[in-house]
Amino acid sequence: MYVRRIDGFWLEELMMRTVLWTLQIALAVLFTGAGVMKLVQSHAEYAADVAWAEHFTPVTLNLLGAAEVLGAIGLIVPAATRILPILTPIAASALAAIMAGAVIIHIGLGTLAEIPASAVVLLGCAFVALTRFGPYAVPARAPSPGRGAPEVTSAD
Numbered sequence: 001m002y003v004r005r006i007d008g009f010w011l012e013e014l015m016m017r018t019v020l021w022t023l024q025i026a027l028a029v030l031f032t033g034a035g036v037m038k039l040v041q042s043h044a045e046y047a048a049d050v051a052w053a054e055h056f057t058p059v060t061l062n063l064l065g066a067a068e069v070l071g072a073i074g075l076i077v078p079a080a081t082r083i084l085p086i087l088t089p090i091a092a093s094a095l096a097a098i099m100a101g102a103v104i105i106h107i108g109l110g111t112l113a114e115i116p117a118s119a120v121v122l123l124g125c126a127f128v129a130l131t132r133f134g135p136y137a138v139p140a141r142a143p144s145p146g147r148g149a150p151e152v153t154s155a156d
Contacts, residue, residue, distance in 0.1 A: 013136075024092075027092075031068040031075075032068070035067070037065070038065025042058075051111060055109065071094055072091075074088060075095070081141070084140070085132075085139070089129045093129040099125055
């Protein structure tokens with residue numbers, strides 16, 4: 001495969017990073033919306049919209065919503081600021097675990113029509129986790145001199 005070099009970046013790497021950021025943003029928007037709905041709506045309102053919710057307590061739904069919102073923040077903020085960027089694939093892994101649980105619950109409840117969407121989101125989270133842990137990990141920001149990092153001086 002022919003790959004062109006553009007300003008020090010391989011085109012393939014640039015494309016992959018663009019795909020990853022687009023996927024991370026899409027997942028963050030999805031989980032923020034889903035999490036906020038679980039946190040804001042009453043149990044009865046949410047159960048009227050989503051059939052599986054009636055099988056869970058209000059506290060469980062609130063905890064799930066909080067986990068989804070925190071996971072959405074973890075998908076974007078650490079990688080964007082490059083402060084503790086290892087938290088991004090950890091957040092993606094946690095969200096993948098939540099979605100694996102969703103698939104299992106849909107199988108158990110017999111709501112088979114919900115499985116494909118949950119599985120696609122699970123695969124998206126797993127893809128972000130694997131690539132951000134691996135070849136496309138976001139490097140941590142280098143500490144600036146005077147803020148905890150020793151200043152390098154030459155011993156002439």
